[in-house]
Structures are given as structure tokens and as C-alpha cells.
Amino acid sequence: QKTYSPSPDEPGKLILHNGIFTIIFSSHDYNILKTIANGIDSHSEYIKQQYGWELLESPAEPYNEPEVTEDNVKLKLISPLYVKDKDGKDVSLLKEPEKFNRELNYIMNSASKILRGYELKAPLVVEPVKGTRERRVLLYRDNEGKKYKGLAVHGKIRLKGVPEDINFAIDVCLGFRRSQGFGLVYPVPQLKNRKGKRTVKPRR
Numbered sequence: 230q231k232t233y234s235p236s237p238d239e240p241g242k243l244i245l246h247n248g249i250f251t252i253i254f255s256s257h258d259y260n261i262l263k264t265i266a267n268g269i270d271s272h273s274e275y276i277k278q279q280y281g282w283e284l285l286e287s288p289a290e291p292y293n294e295p296e297v298t299e300d301n302v303k304l305k306l307i308s309p310l311y312v313k314d315k316d317g318k319d320v321s322l323l324k325e326p327e328k329f330n331r332e333l334n335y336i337m338n339s340a341s342k343i344l345r346g347y348e349l350k351a352p353l354v355v356e357p358v359k360g361t362r363e364r365r366v367l368l369y370r371d372n373e374g375k376k377y378k379g380l381a382v383h384g385k386i387r388l389k390g391v392p393e394d395i396n397f398a399i400d401v402c403l404g405f406r407r408s409q410g411f412g413l414v415y416p417v418p419q420l421k422n423r424k425g426k427r428t429v430k431p432r433r
Contacts, residue, residue, distance in 0.1 A: 295416050297395045303358060304388050307413040309366050309381035310355075310404045312336075319380040322355060323363055330354055336405055337398060344401060353390040353398060360384040368406065385417060 234244050269276070273284040312320045312332050322329045333355060338348045365378045388395055388403075402412035 297392050297399070297416060300392060300395075301387065301389050302395060303385060303417040304399075304414040305385050305417050306383055307415055308402075308410050309383055309412075310386070310414075311366075311368070311379055311381040311406050311411045312404050313379070321363060321380055322361070322382050322386075323357055326356070333404055337394075337403070340401055340407075341394075341397060345397065349394045349397075350391040351394065353388060353394060355382075355403075356387040356389065357382075358385050358387050361386055369409070381411070386414075388414075 236244050269284070276282050276284065310322075312322070312329050314320055314328065314332050320329045320332050330352070334349065334352050337353055341347065341349050361382065361384050363380055363382055366381045368377045368379045370376055388398065390398075399414055399416070401407060402410075403414055404412040406412070
């Protein structure tokens with residue numbers, strides 16, 4: 230049984246039914262996330278009375294994301310990775326890897342300058358692996374309900390670069406339309422590399 234269905238009156242919105250669902254907030258700024266989490270936590274009774282939603286787990290509980298310590302890591306895409314060129318056309322990782330990475334670095338450099346005050350220390354390189362696939366996904370709907378789709382990457386990818394830049398990309402998401410939830414990635418469990426060193430460890 231579905232826990233949601235499209236709203237018949239408001240295109241692009243969903244009606245939630247009985248069931249358990251998860252809302253994910255992602256931000257490079259820890260203080261913003263802490264403010265949101267504390268706000269939800271302190272208004273849990275109001276949310277339950279107003280919307281009928283019961284908070285099953287406190288969003289204010291601390292969570293240490295894993296830290297990448299190597300320059301080569303496999304990532305799982307929690308949400309699609311979307312990249313476009315300067316003309317707004319989709320770019321395929323599988324068919325145009327060089328152009329894909331060029332446009333990816335353009336947007337990630339811009340994000341880095343805004344959020345960190347400096348560009349990436351070295352270019353990021355996304356490579357397909359076993360399990361990488363592409364398909365068209367819904368990007369957005371206009372005010373009249375017309376759907377606009379684009380080609381996006383799903384599954385798993387390999388990301389190469391400076392560890393600090395890789396961790397930044399994990400924090401803020403990869404590619405375009407990050408504010409809409411695109412490009413959310415997570416390191417695939419990988420305890421040791423060929424030299425016996427851990428490639429991913431808990432952040433302190």
C-alpha cells in the first residue's frame with residue numbers, strides 16, 4: 230500500500246497517507262541543520278496535533294558521517310546525479326565522460342567558492358563502475374503541471390580527487406539541482422585499500 234499519492238488539485242505536491250516516511254535535510258552548514266532539527270524536535274507535539282505525524286526518531290540526535298581519507302572512493306547514489314552544459318542540455322556520463330566531468334567541476338567549483346571561499350584543490354573525476362546506469366527522471370513541473378525530464382546517473386560511481394574535496398562533495402551533494410535533493414551520495418563500505426589502509430573512517 231502506497232504511503233502517498235499525487236495531489237489532484239496541486240500539481241507537484243503529494244498527499245501523505247498512513248505509513249512511515251523519512252525526510253532528509255542536507256546542508257554544508259551544521260548550524261542550519263541543528264536549528265532545523267531542534268525546531269522539529271521542540272514542536273513534535275504540535276506537528277502531531279496539526280498534521281497527525283508522530284516523530285519516531287529525534288532529528289537532533291548527533292550523527293557522524295564517514296570521512297573519506299583516500300583520493301579514490303566508490304559512492305552510492307542516494308538520489309540521481311544530474312549534470313547539464315552551459316546551454317542547459319543534459320550531459321551523459323556513459324557517453325560523454327570528459328564533458329560530464331568538465332561541467333561537474335564547473336558547478337562544484339562555484340559551490341566551493343561560495344561555501345568555502347576557495348575553489349576545489351584539484352578537479353573531481355567521476356567514473357562509471359559496475360552498477361552505474363542512466364535514465365530520464367523528473368526535474369521539475371511548471372505552474373501548469375507540465376513535466377520536464379532530464380538524463381541522470383543512478384546506482385554507484387567512483388569519485389577521484391583530493392580527500393578534502395571529496396568530503397565536501399559528499400556534504401553538499403554532487404552536480405546540478407542539489408537544492409532539489411539531486412546528487413546525494415554516500416561512501417560504499419570499504420574498510421581497506423590494497424595497501425591495508427582504511428579508505429573511509431568515522432568523522433570525529
